[in-house]
Amino acid sequence: MFNILVSDPISDFGLQQLMDAEDVEVTKATGLSEEELVAIIPAYDALLVRSQTKVTRALLEAGVRLQVVGRAGVGVDNIDLDAATSWGIIVVNAPDGNTVTTCEHAFAMMMALARHIPQAYAKTAGGQWDRKAFLGVELRNKTLGVLGLGRIGIEVAKRAAAFGMKVIGYDPFLLEERANKLGIRLTDVDTIVRTADFITVHTPLTEETRHMLAKPQFDVMKRGMRIINCARGGIIDETALLEALDKGILAGAAFDVFEQEPPPPEHPFLNHPQIIVTPHLGASTLEAQENVAIDVSEQVIHILRQEPFKNAVNMPLVPSELFNRLQPWFALCQQLGKSLAQMTDGAVREVRIESAGELAELDTSILFPYVLKGVLSHHLGAGQVNVVNAMHLAKLRDIQLSVSKSMFSGTASSEVTLVLKTTVEERWVTGSYVPGVGGRLVRIGPYPVELLPEGYVLIISQQDKPGIIGRVGTLLGGSGINIATMQVGRNEVGGSAVMILKIDKKTPEHTMEALLAMPEIKRVREISFAE
Numbered sequence: 001m002f003n004i005l006v007s008d009p010i011s012d013f014g015l016q017q018l019m020d021a022e023d024v025e026v027t028k029a030t031g032l033s034e035e036e037l038v039a040i041i042p043a044y045d046a047l048l049v050r051s052q053t054k055v056t057r058a059l060l061e062a063g064v065r066l067q068v069v070g071r072a073g074v075g076v077d078n079i080d081l082d083a084a085t086s087w088g089i090i091v092v093n094a095p096d097g098n099t100v101t102t103c104e105h106a107f108a109m110m111m112a113l114a115r116h117i118p119q120a121y122a123k124t125a126g127g128q129w130d131r132k133a134f135l136g137v138e139l140r141n142k143t144l145g146v147l148g149l150g151r152i153g154i155e156v157a158k159r160a161a162a163f164g165m166k167v168i169g170y171d172p173f174l175l176e177e178r179a180n181k182l183g184i185r186l187t188d189v190d191t192i193v194r195t196a197d198f199i200t201v202h203t204p205l206t207e208e209t210r211h212m213l214a215k216p217q218f219d220v221m222k223r224g225m226r227i228i229n230c231a232r233g234g235i236i237d238e239t240a241l242l243e244a245l246d247k248g249i250l251a252g253a254a255f256d257v258f259e260q261e262p263p264p265p266e267h268p269f270l271n272h273p274q275i276i277v278t279p280h281l282g283a284s285t286l287e288a289q290e291n292v293a294i295d296v297s298e299q300v301i302h303i304l305r306q307e308p309f310k311n312a313v314n315m316p317l318v319p320s321e322l323f324n325r326l327q328p329w330f331a332l333c334q335q336l337g338k339s340l341a342q343m344t345d346g347a348v349r350e351v352r353i354e355s356a357g358e359l360a361e362l363d364t365s366i367l368f369p370y371v372l373k374g375v376l377s378h379h380l381g382a383g384q385v386n387v388v389n390a391m392h393l394a395k396l397r398d399i400q401l402s403v404s405k406s407m408f409s410g411t412a413s414s415e416v417t418l419v420l421k422t423t424v425e426e427r428w429v430t431g432s433y434v435p436g437v438g439g440r441l442v443r444i445g446p447y448p449v450e451l452l453p454e455g456y457v458l459i460i461s462q463q464d465k466p467g468i469i470g471r472v473g474t475l476l477g478g479s480g481i482n483i484a485t486m487q488v489g490r491n492e493v494g495g496s497a498v499m500i501l502k503i504d505k506k507t508p509e510h511t512m513e514a515l516l517a518m519p520e521i522k523r524v525r526e527i528s529f530a531e
């Protein structure tokens with residue numbers, strides 16, 4: 001049973017699939033302090049949050065069972081990602097579900113700013129009919145500067161164009177060609193602050209974006225500018241913004257997010273006649289909350305069930321087409337790594353992925369977290385390694401990683417050969433994936449096999465002598481071990497030979513000793529594919 005703690009308000013509709021799952025127990029406990037969370041977190045396998053819960057190092061450290069933190073939304077600045085990675089905890093978010101909703105909020109803020117709607121409402125509702133105080137401006141023919149042209153920024157730009165606005169923007173990662181297609185003129189921050197009529201920010205809060213708009217930018221800003229922040233508090237310097245309002249540089253500002261949330265009651269934005277505020281409502285629509293809750297619940301359940309998942313924030317980003325093509329190989333690579341680790345002696349020094357066939361055309365380095373999870377779990381314990389911390393653990397141990405195409409890459413069907421070099425030896429196994437059939441081992445070293453990576457496999461190296469196969473069979477039978485399949489190979493008559501037996505249960509210690517006591521047998525290894 002997986003225990004999931006939901007510590008922020010998340011849509012029940014989205015959580016339904018978790019509540020319906022037979023292997024999941026969902027507990028909702030919102031508004032807890034860090035101490036309260038630390039006290040209860042050891043019982044949970046997953047934590048689901050929005051932006052309120054601060055997922056600190058102390059909380060992650062206390063989460064001894066924690067496998068995943070799911071963020072029902074985009075920003076993960078409330079989660080200590082470094083701590084999560086070093087504890088092997090996967091962090092997933094739901095980046096697409098609230099894009100349009102947040103864009104619409106930013107747009108609503110821009111329109112409210114242009115026409116003083118909140119101020120006019122407050123006065124009218126207070127009984128005053130004042131038509132002179134609220135002369136607004138049109139959006140048409142105005143220039144909108146968008147800082148951060150990702151999912152939300154681009155949606156804002158599209159809507160601005162429909163309102164007859166000219167859109168200029170800055171985003172170091174948006175290609176000129178794409179911007180041109182969207183009708184956005186890419187430029188720099190300086191030009192934007194000097195020429196736009198409205199500026200809206202849509203970046204994450206990073207070291208680079210913190211105070212992206214501060215005194216130096218306000219000092220050169222076009223007079224009458226209106227500024228909107230529906231991204232993150234801290235991107236705009238709040239003190240410098242107030243100063244710019246006082247100096248008459250700004251005509252108004254609309255903020256959904258604050259450097260400190262909730263802002264203290266005495267925060268100067270809260271009663272300022274030219275500042276519109278909302279309490280971090282960017283993502284708060286029925287639709288967005290359902291979307292993000294559905295997305296994140298799906299991810300979390302996949303992770304708990306050890307199924308493939310997307311959107312891990314603390315793992316390298318894999319383009320979805322590549323992810324879909326490589327995904328069938330993930331489990332097989334883990335099993336290949338696991339089998340090799342059990343076959344080899346010595347400390348792991350090098351791991352190489354050799355690929356053949358169509359697979360060789362893809363970036364197979366993406367398979368390393370899975371390969372390393374298999375290899376390192378054998379040495380460090382299954383609970384200690386996962387696909388999030390596997391690369392980190394390999395680096396700490398100075399294990400060299402490389403990928404190459406196999407000699408037959410142009411002709412053979414897709415195959416992956418995993419080569420493991422330790423301080424004492426080098427061994428390799430090859431696996432293949434057939435759609436609809438699944439992954440299997442097709443070679444152990446040079447010996448062809450046909451094995452599903454499950455249950456137990458005995459690999460016996462012996463001298464090729466008549467009668468040895470029969471004696472091994474009798475010995476195993478005497479220990480109550482059924483042989484499901486047996487494959488044998490040899491390099492020459494009377495030379496080195498190998499027996500690969502798929503067996504139905506684990507070989508007892510005394511049977512292993514009896515096998516090794518046979519004079520012809522040089523080495524026996526049992527591979528367990530079980531968890």
Ligand SMILES: NC(=O)C1=CN([C@@H]2O[C@H](COP(=O)(O)OP(=O)(O)OC[C@H]3O[C@@H](n4cnc5c(N)ncnc54)[C@H](O)[C@@H]3O)[C@@H](O)[C@H]2O)C=CC1
Binds near residue numbers: 076
């Ligand atoms: N108010 C709210 O409730 C919500 C706020 N957000 C926030 O909105 C922001 C944007 O979200 P998305 O568009 O989904 O993210 P995104 O990742 O799609 O876009 C962010 C963009 O910012 C750009 N960027 C990064 N550093 C930059 C820099 N120094 N200068 C200019 N651009 C830079 C990136 O290249 C990227 O294109 C995030 O901070 C997110 O947390 C998102 C949803 C709801």
Ligand SMILES: O=C(O)C(=O)COP(=O)(O)O
Binds near residue numbers: 051052075281282283
């Ligand atoms: O998705 C985001 O980044 C947001 O800021 C939304 O935050 P929330 O889930 O509404 O607390």
